[in-house]
Amino acid sequence: MNQDVRRWLLSSTERDNPHTRVDDAHPGAQAWSTGNVVRPLVDGADYFAELHRVLEATTEGDLVLFAGWQVDGDERLTDDPSSAVLTVLDRAENRRVQVRGLVWRSHTDQIDFAAEENREVAEALADEDDEHAEVLLDMRVRRSGAHHQKFVVVRHRDDPSRDVAFVGGIDLASSRRDSSSHHGDPQPDPLAADYGPRPAWHDVHCAISGPAVADVETVFRERWEDPSPLTPALHSRLRDKLSKVRDTPTPLPPQNPPPPPVKDGAHVVQLLRTYPHLRRGRAYPFAPSGERSIARAHRKAVAQARDLIYVEDQYLWSSSITAAFADALAANPRLHMVAVLPHRPDVEGVGERMQWEGRQQAIEQLTAAAPGRFAAYGIENTTGWPIYVHAKVVVVDDWYATIGSDNVNRRSWTHDSELAALVIEDAGLDHSPYARSLRLRLAAEHLGRPLSGGAHERAMADCVSGPAMFEAFAACASALQSWHEGGMLGPRPTGRLRPLAAPSMRPWRRRGLEVPQRLLGDPDGRPRQLRSRQEF
Template sequence: MAVADWFLTDERPWTEGNSVVPLVHGEEYFAELHRCLEQTRQGDLVLFTDWRGDPDERLTDDDDSSVGAVLCRAARRGVDVRGLIWRSHLDKLAFSAEANRHLGDEIEAAGGECLLDMRVRTGGSHHQKFVVLRHPGRPELDVAFVGGIDLCHSRRDTAEHLGDPQPVDMAAVYGPTPPWHDAAVALRGPAVADVERVFRERWDDPQPLTRNPARWLSERLHRDDRHADRLPDPLPAPAPAGSLPVQLLRTYPYRLRGYPFAPQGERTVAAGYEKVLARAERIVYVEDQYLWSAEVARSFATALRRSPELRVVAVLPRYPDQDGRFSKPPNLYGREQALRIIQEAAGDRFSVYGLENRHGTPVYVHAKVCVVDDAWATVGSDNFNRRSWTHDSELSAAVVDEDYARSLRLRLMAEHLDATDAERAALADPVAAYEALRRSAQRLEAWYAGGRRSERPQGRLRPLADPPLSAATRLWAQWAYRVVYDPDGRQFSRRIASRRSSSM
């Protein structure tokens, strides 16, 4: 395969010679992150960004493995620990301002530096989730973790999907310990320096951490760190550690006075997907928290109309994460319109599933994974919606390699099917895999329809069917969806141009 046929060739660089290890589920990621953090020593550098951080979230079963304790121990033994956490909105809006403040306070008290970062477009968030570890004199240990897993409650689940012992409150259907499906990757090799550069660009952003006057008073009362200290000079990029090419894809919105490194914003996440979807011929496999936006859906629909053999599979949450009267309908509206656009183009070549554990409890799908034709695969923080493609900050790691991409797809599909080794091998053929998922989901749905009188069939997927919204609900839900839940972060002129091109 020609790497340039799949990667963006002008908008973003890429590196060769990397090792990329998928870390599926929070338990696997947290255990590896814990191991790497505990082996840092004086003079090493730890950089992390997060959407939400809970200092008491344990990385392993050990009581002393909490995020705050591990990072603070590192800072106390002379590791340079720097963090950028989205400042967040008020806790009463179900976001994470207090948790983020407390993690930052703990790290600062231990000698590190953690900034509450609100340098975003109004109503947006810093949604990137990554950690970089650099080791002067020990470059073989350098590693970067990129993905969708926050350092917070509810993320440390396993393939059994029984939930994190430290849960967050979610819709009642998910139970007291909501099952959680997620993914990240561990990068080693030259790509580590690329991830570090993303952190440095954000850290050195000259804009104030917040433009909200009310926040200025709060900062003074809490004695927040309002100014970023200078980072140490960057080390040379790590030597090759494998054979894989890696390209980082990013989103930054158009923002007043701009980001110095992206004055008009950056939409290489969207451009990357649009390029590979235009090449897709056999199968697109998606796991995502949201599949929203008519614009995103049209990219899939165009690919399906162009390639008559193409099949698309999407694994999504069966239910929104919140039950609220005003939060649930906009979620359903956004998904309804996107799925309808894709379905009309695909017919029986598009399947969308919800996930549950073997006990029948729905699993909240938070993973952001896409595999195209077993050639290109990405794991990151971005969702398939307009917010992630234009409005919030996002970071994903894309890889072009047949073995890597196919192995990732097979691992995820086999888990959802409870497949044996022999059954997993048969999934290598895209058509066979598509049909295996469809048959498994139909069997499980028929078992429920029949009153669950026999032994539960193998597999954990069920066809996704959202309840219809009334005309009255749709009227206000579509406004909330477009303005609050899935806003557009592009310049006004670019929004208009996009709408005109999509209507032609």
Template sequence: MRLDEWFLTDEERDNPSTRLTAWSTGNLVRPLVHGATYFAELKAGLDRLGPRDLLLFTDWRGDPDQRLTDTGPGMAAAMAQAARRGALVRGLIWRSHLDALRFSAAENRHLGEDVEAAGGQALLDTRVRIGGSHHQKFVVLRHRGDPAGDVAFLGGVDLCHGRRDDAGHRGDPQPPPMSPEYGERPPWHDAQVAIHGPAVAEVEKVFRERWDDPAPETRQPFRRLRDHLERMDDVPPLPPPRPAPEPAGTHAVQLLRTYPYRRRPYPFAPRGERSVARGYQKVLRRARSFVYLEDQYLWSTDVIEPFAEALEREPELRMIVVVPRHPDQDGWLAAPASLIGRSEALDRLRQAGGDRFAVYDLENHAGTPVYVHAKVCVVDDVWASVGSDNVNLRSWTYDSELSCAVIDEELDPRPPAGGRVFARRLRLMLAAEHLDRDPDDVDELCDPKAAFEAFAESADRLAAWHRGGCRGTRPPGRLRPHSRPEVGRLRKVLALPLYKLAVDPDGRPADLRRAHRF
């Protein structure tokens, strides 16, 4: 199989200023489903860091006291311990909006302060468009004496409260503020990957490009003065990059990114970069049998169109989407603003796919909705992506994002033929959890039609049990049919400007926006 038929070429990425290679081969990528799984691996990796080893991390939100395991330590303490052992710790943390707006300005600053106090360096990075964010979530660990232990973690999991949930979905003991529908300990479904092999050096390049950006982290005088007084404005050079790790597996990896177009351009992306959008568009043109998607938002008709076109083009194509039942934040205008785009997107996909399109949400065994924060897509059991990007204009054009697309050289021997081991195993791992099935007893779900029907039957049984007053034994499974979100006319009229300007803005250059291109 030719990788350039599935992955973007350098020309198709359309960003000659980046240091990234088109893709790398010889990698081993392991899915880490659930924050508890990821945090346990991250702790083990941090514990192994020694003198002159390298820890690089980016974060959208970071809580210094977020425990990595039940017994700790906190996130900041684990990084500080590595710094005290002589590891070079460098972080790029988004300089968030105010806590009063349910963001994380104070927490992100405190995480940076704790890293600095231990001898590391963390920058509060606001080099974004107005109202935008740095949404990338990755960690790179490089070892001076043990390059075989080098690893990069990336995906949807922030280093903060609420993320350390597991397959039981009882929620993180350190819960975040969320809509009351999710209870006092909001259940949280998320995914990250651990990468070994040459692609680790590619993830490191993403960090280095942002770190080496000569533009100041903020242009606001008060913030610059505060950073200077707290010694958070110095940018020590990184050590020279080490050689890429040796091959470790059979996985080809392509890194896909979003950077917005800015009047003060990024030197590594002068017109921005929209390879996340372009990667999805290219692979969806190849989709023939099955698209499986887990996504936090699923907004915007421009973004949804390549999914709809695939359904219209291929009469045998089936598509399953898993989304949250409710927005993460309540409010008279905030919630409708979050639902407007999804309502339009679901209408378009149902029109395109009819009964070959299905959308579900999740609940735990106590009946509490599970917040779906994962950003996972599997196409035809060949191409799989795990990252920070959501299916909306903000993630495809406005915020910084980073995703890992994987194609396995190894063919899966189970029918139907053509599936690759990594993509198929990832999809079946998620299906087993949502259906309450034994992970070793899901081979029949390799068939797209069987998987589609199994999801529908499980969700219908659970919905019928709820309609019947929850009498008798609860049927297995966590899936519920996702109903079309309804927004009243007045609230929609009032919330529409908020949706367009703040919830799902467009960060493309004007010529691409007019042409509806990415």
């Protein structure tokens, strides 16, 4: 393997979790698989259409495993009314496909969570005639914590070359099925009023083929086989019994060997995760002290950055997390960083103000570390509605590229369960073509340029270098901002980028929000000794 590839990966020792089985199929200290092909799926409409095609093609003896933060059973995967999530899974189960789901039990709907929606899916697949399907409501988390992983695994009994895993930031839920034109999902969930009645939603997932599919399956199996109670709450256990939702899992079929390497597959795939240290006599058997390989890998990559750090993120919070980025920017005067973020939080009230406090802290720190070399942007659609950025993407120097469920904040790096796929294409070049093509595809969407084919390559030639893309984003955002400030006279400039500055909050209000933000919004799930040393 090219040493330029290896230096971006974690060894099994660096993962620092000897209790997991996720690397058991890999030789020696290797904590990744080779021979894969990974395809980014940008925005929910593309992901849902691909998932629908794969699920509808399953047959007797195949295995479908899914995990989610939120699952809405009535969300359609395509425009077809018969493509609703529950309908598709029920058809697969009727074909004697084995369907298993792990869905976060969630906090109450009264505080903008999805407990009832998730329960409806579990109850619908608990009917006696659904003998090949089972969904568990999983609350094995820290207090105020969540299972935030979002992935689907499909294993084919008779043709493992067709096996596929989908990993990223997109839940099987309302509002997610937006296309790259960003006019919103026909089945919207309300966000803050500024996003309008049909919120535009930008997100990223990926489809993995090859041996790494078995690694994603192992992530599911470790959680499924955890013998600890699914919830400590007595009232939840009583309700489960009344509604026939299972409180203990039935055994999964034996795990098949990994799928064969894909012909000419040059993608190295490493799975990165977060699991918290549960405390109070509870522990994950596969991660007794938790796992923080997402934080470890991101920090390792950022420390090596010399050209461009490109981030798409829902939050970008907290100076204790963004310090690694600030240190890299300060140490390398040619390094640039671009962050694409939501224009504003998705909620209103106290939750909104807590998010602004976290963002202000991060943006001020990064701006001070690299004046003129850090920039944050929001995006809007062509009718002027802001697009909610839910993507979780990190690309460093066109080598390191992750797509996952994890945000750049303390909660994702230490407290909630998360899963990300680090993909590096070992092509013998001075970069990973996968990382560069992902960055340029996302940049093309935000710049309003062609998204594929020869026209895309020609249009994005001026963005191949990191500093050049930094300037292209700045010029695009400046033109659109000036058009808005000038009364929107004349043709609308091309592109979707608007500059974001650090929020401005009064010092007394900011101080008043720091404690609730650290306890509730962005809590720390590390063991006490790591927290005191600021290590991961």
